[in-house]
Amino acid sequence: MIVGTAGHIDHGKTALVKALTGTDADRLAEEKARGITIDLGFAYADLGSGQITGFVDVPGHERLIHTMLAGAGGIDMALLVVAADDGVMPQTREHMAILDLLGMERGLVVMTKCDLADQVRRDAVAAQVRELTAPTGLRDAPVLMASTVTGEGIADLRDALSQAEAETAARHADGPLRMTVDRSFTLSGTGTVVTGTIIAGRVAVGDQVVVGPTGLSARVRGIHAQSRAATLGLAGQRCALNLAGDQITKDAIHRGDVVMAPALHAPTTRIDAMLSVLPSEPTPIGTWFPARLHSHAAELGARIVPLGDPIVPGSQGPVQIVLDRPVAAGIGDRFILRDVSAMRTIGGGRFLDLRPPARKRRAPERLALIEAARHADPARALRAMLSVAPVEMAVFARDRGLAGATAQQALDDAQGHAVGAMALSQAQLESLRDGMQTQLSQFHEENPDLAGLGREKLRLALTPRLPKEAYLVLLQSEAQAGRIVLDGAFIRQPGHEVRLTDQDQALWDRIAPSLTGPLRFRPPRVRDFATDFGVDEKEVRRVLKLTQKLGRTDQIAHDHFFARSTTSEMVAILRDVDAQSAEGWFTAPDFRDRVQNGRKVAIEILDFFDRHGVTLRRGDLRRLNPHRLDLFG
Known part of the structure; x- marks a missing residue:
């Protein structure tokens, strides 16, 4: 268990830690000379539970609140220290406000220097403490009396901490560090x-x-x-x-x-969060409000953008935090905002989204996602988020620090479906399937002579819109289920078929052997077929274009058609060339030598693959695009 002290300067926090552990947490010469804590101090002891309890001793001076905040993150229990002779002081109130903003609900209040106060004074200070803690998460914290001079109450405090140590549940230790x-x-x-x-x-x-x-x-x-x-x-x-x-x-x-x-590792400079503003703040928090952000031990400059109306003192609302430099954060991390002059604490809250957009940040869908992310339980958060939009599971798991098995369990509990890297709700999956069939039916009705609808055009027409990689996974799944047919760059319904007339079929039957035989990598041109068959060149080109719509051929160049089976075979050859090349880059001659055709035809073929995104070109070099390799079967 980690115990963090809190309280006004010179109220005896360090002396109390020393009395409990035997360790002087003041480690700097200046601290010892001045008798105050300037930086964080640490001490450890077995208080009787058999476990080692760690203490983080923080400074109480108002100018060192930033140092106090560095120690307040990650503590299991707060030790709020109030001197019996002074009572509740300004930094007592500020430290208490900070602990409440950090969500602290386990703690003890220790009234120190009791040797300097009679019973009337003790009762009066205890009443002040109760009034202070009443609206906070420490409202039920016991108030213990102690004196490091006489030893009064130290044994009782040690026993109370030992019992708390025994009751402290082990933190979740099976996720990433x-x-x-x-x-x-x-x-x-x-x-x-x-x-x-x-x-x-x-x-x-x-x-x-x-x-x-x-x-x-x-x-x-x-x-x-x-x-x-x-x-x-x-x-x-x-x-x-x-x-x-x-x-x-x-x-x-x-x-x-x-x-x-x-x-x-995925640092961010922009975070959506829920911000609670202290009642003591003099003005509402408006757009581009400057502040200092503290989270765990990090301190950064920040600008605050409310995602609704300005947030008035004593209320809360969603905000976008724009940082002046990157931070390593996690969803659910608590934060505190202080003014830029380090004079007062403004408010605090919890991080809800580490990857928010800079534009359309107030869109209804964005606000709904932020509200959904407020659930601390990953499965509940994921279920709520899926009711708004698909979720990228790798990002969801990483930003919440979930191990693989835990992330999968959250997906199962949320009744989500994995489609590639995306998680979808059942309703979203059904919407995509229904939308796909509606779009294809409408397209076939309006274009009976076309083989199908273009893949990208269909993706852009569907709701919700999936990233290309997840969309490809969905298409393959739907094709395997027999609900659609993938036909090159086109998609059609299984029952749809474009037919050639008897006359066109007869001409195609004469052309086809030349496109699929031994010379398939260097087939005759359109004008060659026209000359050989004594048919008008325009008629040959028209029939070949019809076969392209049927998915039987691909027009590599204006005068050059290849059989679709040959196009697929050339993609397989490119895979092999790619695998044998240095760092995945290859040249036109590397491909030409494998298909044994001329340089001009090889370049025409590669240009065709460039246009369809199968290959990516850089000067005279090319490499394969893994996301488009399925385009031709």
């Missing part, structure tokens, strides 16, 4: 060490990790968990990690960075 960094330093003979709290997952010696948002790669050489040497660090523990890597130095890693599993 996320550890917030609050210190980075160098130890002689060891190297770079970072300390922080593991907020999700686990880390072991030898693991490969990434430091976000910079993306530096590192290997874990050693671990101290809860101030003890260990081979494994778990969610909920304070850890020190000895990191090694080409660019890993103490100056390359900063307070607010996150050590994470490589799969989670």
Whole structure:
């Protein structure tokens, strides 16, 4: 369990931690000289539960609220300290407001310096505390008396913390690693060490990790968990990690960075969130409101854009947060906003979407997705989001820090369907299937002489509109089910067929052997067929164009038609050429030598594939586009 102190300056937070643990959390010479905490201090002790409890001691001075915030993220329990002689003071109120904005519901209130107050004074201060905590998540927190001078109440406080330690449920440790960094330093003979709290997952010696948002790669050489040497660090523990890597130095890693599993690295500068504004804020929060954002140990400049009306003091609403630099964040992370002069706390809330659009951010669908994302349970959030729009599952799982099995369970519980990388609701899937049949029926009715509707044209006509990769998966699934037929670049219903007249069929029967025999890679041209058969060239071209609509041929160039089976065969040859080429790039001669035709015809064929997106060209080099390889069967 991690316990974080909170309270006004000089109310005895550090002395209380020392009385409980035997450790002086003030580690800086200036702190000891001035008798106040300037930076975060840490202490550890077994309070009787058999487990190690970690303490984060934070400064109480108003100018050091940013440091307090760096320690407040990731704590399991708050220790709100109020001196009996002073009572509730300005920073007591601000710290309490911050704890409430962070969603803290477990805590103890400790009235220190009780040796300086009689019973009347104690009762009066206890009443102040109850009034302060009444509207917050700590409304039911016990109020304990303590004195580090006489020892009064220290044993009772230790027992209460020990019981809380025993009741603390283990955090979810089977997901990907996320550890917030609050210190980075160098130890002689060891190297770079970072300390922080593991907020999700686990880390072991030898693991490969990434430091976000910079993306530096590192290997874990050693671990101290809860101030003890260990081979494994778990969610909920304070850890020190000895990191090694080409660019890993103490100056390359900063307070607010996150050590994470490589799969989670996806920094963002724009976040949609739900913001609660404190009643003490003097004016509503309007568009482009400047602020300082604090989340875990990170502190960044931010602009706030309400996604509705300005948010008046004492209320909440959806906002888009635009940051001045990237941050490594997760959905559900709590944040605090302070004014740019660091004089007051404005409000706080929870991150709901790490990939919001800069345009149309107030669209009804966007607002509905933000509302859906407010569910903390992944399955409930996914179900609600799927009722609005398809969801990209890889992004959903990554931004929530879900392991593969957990993400799949959320999809199953939400009764969603995986279509490629996208998740769809049953209603969305049925809408796509029904829309596909409606569009094809209408097209066939209006164009009975055409083979089918173009793939991309159909994609753009369907609701919801899928990304191309997911759309291709849907088409293949529907084709396998027999509901549609994929015919090159076209799609048709199974019962639709364009027929040639008897006269046209007779001419085609004479042409076809030349397009499918030994010379299929260099077939005769239209004018050659016209000369050989004594038929007008325009008539030959007309029939070949009809066969193209039927999916029997492809017009490679103006005067050159290839059989569709030959086109498919050439795609297979291109796959083989691609596989044998350096880094996937190949030249026209590489292809020409495989099909054994002339340079001009080979280039015509490759230009045809370029136009259809099967190949991607860069100068004289080409490579295959994996997303279009199924276009010709």
